[in-house]
Amino acid sequence: xxxxxxxxxxxxxxxxxxxxxxxxxxxxxxxxxxxxxxxxxxxxxxxxxxxxxxxxxxxxxxxxxxxxxxxxxxxxxxxxxxxxxxxxxxxxxxxxxxxxxxxxxxxxxxxxxxxxxxxxxxxxxxxxxxxxxxxxxxxxxxxxxxxxxxxxxxxxxxxxxxxxxxxxxxxxxxxxxxxxxxxxxxxxxxxxxxxxxxxxxxxxxxxxxxxxxxxxxxxxxxxxxxxxxxxxxxxxxxxxxxxxxxxxxxxxxxxxxxxxxxxxxxxxxxxxxxxxxxxxxxxxxxxxxxxxxxxxxxxxxxxxxxxxxxxxxxxxxxxxxxxxxxxxxxxxxxxxxxxxx
Numbered sequence: 001x002x003x004x005x006x007x008x009x010x011x012x013x014x015x016x017x018x019x020x021x022x023x024x025x026x027x028x029x030x031x032x033x034x035x036x037x038x039x040x041x042x043x044x045x046x047x048x049x050x051x052x053x054x055x056x057x058x059x060x061x062x063x064x065x066x067x068x069x070x071x072x073x074x075x076x077x078x079x080x081x082x083x084x085x086x087x088x089x090x091x092x093x094x095x096x097x098x099x100x101x102x103x104x105x106x107x108x109x110x111x112x113x114x115x116x117x118x119x120x121x122x123x124x125x126x127x128x129x130x131x132x133x134x135x136x137x138x139x140x141x142x143x144x145x146x147x148x149x150x151x152x153x154x155x156x157x158x159x160x161x162x163x164x165x166x167x168x169x170x171x172x173x174x175x176x177x178x179x180x181x182x183x184x185x186x187x188x189x190x191x192x193x194x195x196x197x198x199x200x201x202x203x204x205x206x207x208x209x210x211x212x213x214x215x216x217x218x219x220x221x222x223x224x225x226x227x228x229x230x231x232x233x234x235x236x237x238x239x240x241x242x243x244x245x246x247x248x249x250x251x252x253x254x255x256x257x258x259x260x261x262x263x264x265x266x267x268x269x270x271x272x273x274x275x276x277x278x279x280x281x282x283x284x285x286x287x288x289x290x291x292x293x294x295x296x297x298x299x300x301x302x303x304x305x306x307x308x309x310x311x312x313x314x315x316x317x318x319x320x321x322x323x324x325x326x327x328x329x330x331x332x333x334x335x336x337x338x339x340x341x
Contacts, residue, residue: 007055007120007122007155007156007157008055008340009055009056009057010054010055010340010341011054011055011155011338011339011340011341012052012053012054012055012337012338012339012340012341013052013053013151013152013154013155013335013337013338014050014051014052014053014151014335014336014337014338015050015051015052015053015147015148015150015151015154015333015334015335015336016048016049016050016051016147016333016334016336017048017049017050017051017143017144017146017147017150017179017180017182017332017333017334018044018045018046018047018048018049018143018179018182018328018330018331018332019044019045019047019048019049019131019132019138019139019140019143020042020043020044020045020138020139020143020175020178020179020294021042021043021045021138021205021207021293021294021300021328022040022041022042022043022262022293022294023041023043023244023248023256023260023291024039024040024041024240024241024244024259024260024261024262025038025039025040025041025261025262025263025264025294026038026039026040026237026240026261026263027220027223027234027237027263027264028234028235028236028237029233029234029235029236030224031190035174035190036190036220037189037190037236037237038187038188038189038190038191038237039186039187039188039237039238039239039240040186040187040188040191040240041184041185041186041187041197041240041244041245041248042175042178042184042185042186042187042191042194043184043199043203043328043329044178044182044183044184044328044329044330044331044332045138045205045207045326045327045328045329045330046326046327046328046330047131047132047138047207047324047326048131048132048143049088049128049129049130049131049132049140049143049144049147050128050129050131050147050336051107051126051127051128051129051144051147051148051151052126052127052129052151053111053124053125053126053148053151053152053154053155054124054125054126054127054155055122055123055124055155056083056122056123056124056125057123081115081121081122081123081124082108082111082112082123082124082125082126083123083124083125083126084101084105084107084108084125084126084128085125085126085127085128086099086101086127086128086130087127087128087129087130088128088129088130088131089130089131099130099134105128105141105144106141106142106144106145106148106172106173106176107126107128107141107144107145107147107148108126108148109145109172110144110145110146110148110149110152110168110169110172110176111124111126111148111149111152113149113168113171113172114148114149114152114153114156114158114168115152115156117158117160117168118152118153118156118158120156120157120158121152121156122156124152124155126148126151128144130144133209133210133213133298134213135213135214135215135216136209136210136213136214136293136296136297136298137214137216137264137268137292137293137294137295137296137297137298138207138293138294138298139175139178139179139294141173142172142173142175142176142178142179143179143333145169145172145173145176145179146169146176146177146178146179146180146332146333147179147333149165149168149169149172149176149180149333150165150180150333150334150335151335153165154335154338162180165180166180166181170192174187174189174190174191174192175191175192176192177192177194178191178194178332179332179333180332180333181194181196181332182329182330182331182332182333182334183196183197183199183329183330183331183332184196184197184198184199184248184328184329185197186239186240186245188237188238188239197240197245197248198245198248198249199248199249199251199328199329200249200251201250201251202251202306202327202328202329203248203251203253203256203302203327203328203329204253204302204303204304204305204306204308204309204325204326204327205300205301205302205303205309205325205326205327205328206282206287206300206301206303206309206312206313206316206323206324206325206326207293207298207299207300207301207323207324207325207326208278208282208298208299208301208316208321208322208323209298209322209323209324210272210275210296210297210298210299210322211322212272212297213297214268214271214272214295214296214297215295216294216295218271219264219267219268219271219295219296220264220267220295222267222268222270222271223263223264223266223267226266226267226270241259241261243255243258243259244256244259244260244261247259253288253302253303253304253305254288254304256288256289256302257288257289257302258289260289260291260302261291262291262292262293262294264292264294264295264296265291265292265296268292268295268296268297269292269296271296272296272297275292275296275297275299278290278299278321279291279292279299281316281319281321282299282301282312282316285312285315285316286303286308286311286312286315287301287302287303287312288302288303288304289301289302290302303325306325306327309325309326309327310325312325313325
């Protein structure tokens with residue numbers, strides 16, 4: 001590593017990356033590598049994670065300190081040459097939704113992976129602002145990883161192409177490449193074989209967030225148990241339903257509502273039966289369709305247009321639901337600032 005070429009202390013690159021919903025999700029059999037074959041239609045939506053990567057003169061010596069800020073609880077920890085600071089409106093730093101700050105955190109792993117391939121890498125402080133629900137089925141951790149890759153690549157001037165960064169993203173997890181790509185995309189294999197899909201018109205959704213998480217591996221295991229009990233032999237899904245792609249191309253919310261599919265939804269509802277009431281409440285208040293987002297427990301509700309989404313969010317909020325109106329598709333991980341002190 002050539003430390004003479006590292007970024008000067010105080011340079012900060014800020015990147016934001018979107019959460020996603022799966023408007024179509026077929027799950028095939030368990031593969032020898034421990035993953036499931038899938039066919040997915042990812043849609044990036046306007047709920048963003050944000051990472052600031054700041055070059056530092058030394059890695060620092062903070063571990064486990066906790067302070068309180070206006071945006072919620074903030075944790076700081078050190079992992080080698082990486083100091084991590086965590087905050088955000090989606091943050092719950094205690095209990096099962098605690099976000100790890102060590103190598104289990106995808107953003108930390110992304111920074112370490114980029115450091116391995118950058119001769120200019122130096123000590124860095126990562127500040128992660130979380131807005132996507134933790135363990136909510138919206139790929140928040142994958143968005144963090146995509147943002148961290150892009151931020152550190154820029155901070156250390158790696159010279160890697162976007163395609164090379166995407167290959168690194170695939171090493172971190174199946175959803176991370178989509179965090180870089182954004183928009184709408186078909187995902188095959190384990191979800192990492194991406195093909196952009198045409199979606200020229202925005203679609204409007206209401207996200208209903210839970211106060212608990214559902215670990216993705218457990219939801220997949222539950223699906224496997226339910227299929228075994230029912231004698232279902234899943235097949236490898238080879239494509240996304242063409243009707244889904246046609247509805248996206250046309251920007252036709254009503255047509256899309258008729259073909260929304262998520263194989264993980266029965267498993268998520270089996271693990272968290274209260275989700276069934278939320279799904280029903282959305283339909284009762286005018287949603288065109290409701291479904292569990294990914295592995296859940298976040299519920300995505302499709303609305304006819306922006307006004308309908310805002311009205312739906314208002315009705316659900318009045319009943320005590322934690323909800324937010326969003327739209328998609330939106331861009332993938334994007335640098336929003338690059339400044340030096």
